[in-house]
Amino acid sequence: MPNKQATLFDKVWNEHVISNLGGGFSLLHVDRNFIHDLSGSRALGALSEQGRRVMHPDLTFACPDHTVSTAADATHTGPRYEKCVDPLRQFAADQGITFFDIGTHGFGIIHVIGPELGLTVPGALIVCGDSHTSTHGGLGALAWGIGASEVTHVLATGAVIQKRPKRMRVTFDGAMQPGVTAKDMILFLIGQEGVAAGSGYAVEYAGPAVRALSIEERMTLCNLSIEMGAKVGMVAPDEKTMDYVKGREYAPKGANWDLAVAHWKGLQSDADSTFDEERFVNVADVRPQFTWGTSPEHVIAIDELIPDPSQQSDLEKRNGYAAALEYTGLKAGQSLQGQKIDQVFIGSCTNSRLSDLQEAAGIIQGQKVASHVDAWVVPGSYDIKVAAEAEGLDVIFKKAGFDWRNPGCSLCVGSNGELVPEGGRCVSTSNRNFVGRQGKNSRTHLASPISAAASAILGEITDVRKMMKA
Amino acid sequence: MDKFKSISCVAAPLMRANIDTDLIIPMQRYLLADRKDMHEFAFETLRFLEDGSDNPEFVLNKPAYEGTQILISGNNFGCGSSRESAVWALNGLGLKSIIAPSFGNIFYNNCFQNGMLPIVLDQEIVEKLAEISENSGNNAPFSIDLEAQTVTAPNGEAYSFETEPQRRHQLLEGLDDIGVTLTKVVEIKSFRKADEKNRPWIYN
Structure with a gap:
């Protein structure tokens, strides 16, 4: 058998x-x-x-x-x-x-x-x-x-x-x-x-x-x-x-x-x-990733430059890249690092578990969210929220200026009415950067919880490695 | 569910890759709308201008494509969410078939639950069909015959496509999956009974 x-x-x-x-x-x-x-x-x-x-x-x-x-x-x-x-x-x-x-x-x-x-x-x-x-x-x-x-x-x-x-x-x-x-x-x-x-x-x-x-x-x-x-x-x-x-x-x-x-x-x-x-991937080649466009495949390492649509041989891809850049208000050849952001979302079924919150808290501890950024932490479940509070993570986030919220899908998809303000730029630990996904004309940059946390502090898209203690 | 046998009408080209379910119907819209009203928000961001009026540049707003039941589109059509409202919204616009080089898996499945026929053709053929549609002016009808599994362009050229026999049968007959599966209710129950012994931990 x-x-x-x-x-x-x-x-x-x-x-x-x-x-x-x-x-x-x-x-x-x-x-x-x-x-x-x-x-x-x-x-x-x-x-x-x-x-x-x-x-x-x-x-x-x-x-x-x-x-x-x-x-x-x-x-x-x-x-x-x-x-x-x-x-x-x-x-x-x-x-x-x-x-x-x-x-x-x-x-x-x-x-x-x-x-x-x-x-x-x-x-x-x-x-x-x-x-x-x-x-x-x-x-x-x-x-x-x-x-x-x-x-x-x-x-x-x-x-x-x-x-x-x-x-x-x-x-x-x-x-x-x-x-x-x-x-x-x-x-x-x-x-x-x-x-x-x-x-x-x-x-x-x-x-x-x-x-x-x-x-x-x-x-x-x-x-x-x-x-x-x-x-x-x-x-x-x-x-x-x-x-x-x-x-x-x-x-x-x-x-x-x-x-x-x-x-x-x-x-x-x-x-x-x-x-x-x-398929084979050597993870030693992987650096912190951020999406720059309107599809999860529009992604680069934080120290790479935004690709040039005209360099794409595939017509569909070229058109897709150009439309994405127009929507996100970015330019080919630019760096994502230093792009000013309006919002940070740590949450969703992708990255809202206790270890995600612990790692993000480790990055921001003792620091303050940039004053122009609205930063949210949405734990994935009631029990995660309770566990995180038991070890004081809520205090770390709140002291830093994060909004410590109740569980739900929230800003990942906005179906509860929680949205990025129109035209806003958001670093998000969720899973989709589609057009309008997080609200009208919202510009989503997908990233890890630690990358999102680091970006919240500096108020711009950030290479988390620069904020990690040696 | 409506039967699908054949259709004949103009075909609207929307040649973009990765048209996702959020673009087809935004979450904020689908949430509160009833199934029959979903089409009001289909392709909302493309169909309407900022002031809410029709965008004359959007293909489905062009008089040449009025009453179309066929959409021709790019790779990976319907990628993204599992929301079936994406199909409901397109159905509500009167669309009965989407022709594309590839589809998002879940969207593809959802089509068959709603009398909608997704047709996969080689990218070159899809691009050619789009070009024919754009150049052939008003009222140049494309025909889709599900029995014969062919798409025929206005110039008479026919292209074969494939659908799985079961799915074709169900579409042709307008059969709903649940009714078909419930004919196997004895098998379903005896499977569970045996499985409770084999894998008791699933049922504790």
Whole structure:
């Protein structure tokens, strides 16, 4: 029975096939269906209209994150709540689904709380109506984002239809330089490969430099897979993964834990398994990354210059670069360093975990945010906020002049109404720098939490390495 | 879901790569709009000028493309978010098919859930079709035949495309995924029962 040629992806996929539908499509069992206040509310509404019940309410978990205010004085009322949050809460109650409510233990960004609560485990098949569902792959889960109709399908049937993707492995080798983070690794990769390179692939991130990452860093790596076009990003589970999962609220306990660990240890790509595509990155070449344009592939190292559209041989690329520069108000050949900024956002499912906040706090400790900058920290979950406050991170941020806020998706996507002021320039630890993503004419520069923290202090795009203590 | 068999109409060229879901419909708009109203905000930043009036330069505002059901676009169309409202918004504009060299994966899937046909053709062919559309003036109809899997340009040249047989069948018949899957409810339940023994930790 064991397939000697199997990759991590193959092993997890095969375990979930209920039925092969022909043409490469399978009907797959879903272990965790995470639903949130946008696609989740709409999907549950559609299900109710159809008069259907949720097939596996015990495998379905709901938490509002996109539209929830992160302001300290929020009343959590108004049109967004009436349209998105309240229906989710009501549908969850009607259908017997666990709901993590605002301002209580367990609440937060769905991709942050899944792993945090032990709902996300290695080898689990996880779907959610959000493209950053790949985040859960950091623990060796097979996870991808689906549309609202597919969410309704999963609610009604407990299963998802998916065409089997091809397999890509990205091997990260070498030792990371100071000031470089998992965020820089993945932005660098996207810059090299482009935003469509992973389209149609499940990506496995492997190699010594990935093994060296913490579980939280691996989640950051997997989170941005979709920005390279890949719905799935995965890292094989190892001892670190088991240590991370163990003892969490929903994690397996007792005899089930032992069974699970024995199984998870087999979730590795076999030595002789093959991939449809392979990429190699030496992380020693990676420097702190910043995006300059309106696509995650518009990215350079902080000490590089903004590329010249006219030097691009590909017409689409040339046009894309030119349009991006016009939108961001930058010029070819310029340095990003020293560009004055208006806002800093540390948060999102990419970079809002405790280690992100700890690292950012380490950079800013004892310093002040530049007076013209509005700097925000939005912890990824209620529990992260509590943990951060227990070790005094909130005090460090507040003393420096940061706005220490409540959890939610917030400025990453602005669906809760929290936006960068029109035309403002924002260094953001989130995942997309699309036109208008953070508000009308907002100019987003994606970067790591430490790069964002350093930029907040100087009030301009900053090479964090200059602010690190030797 | 509406059936998709064939369409014949002008095709509007919007030749940009990486048209993302935020460009198709901004989050702030999709949030509060009902599905049937999404189209009001489709391509908002391209379609309208600062003062809210129509941007005459935007292809879908040009009289030559009035009533079009076909959009011709660049690589990686629909990249970005999983928001299905991107498809709803385009549907609401009357679009039934998008022709591009490649699509964002999730967007591509979402099309089939909504009676929309995404067609992948080689970049050269897509560029040629766009050029034909721009040069052929008013009312030069393109035809798309899903049964035959062909796109026919106004000059009579036909190009073959492929869709997965299941997806084609469902579009042709207007079948909804849930109904089809629920015919397998016995298999789904017996899978879970066996899986509870094989992987009990998933169900604790």
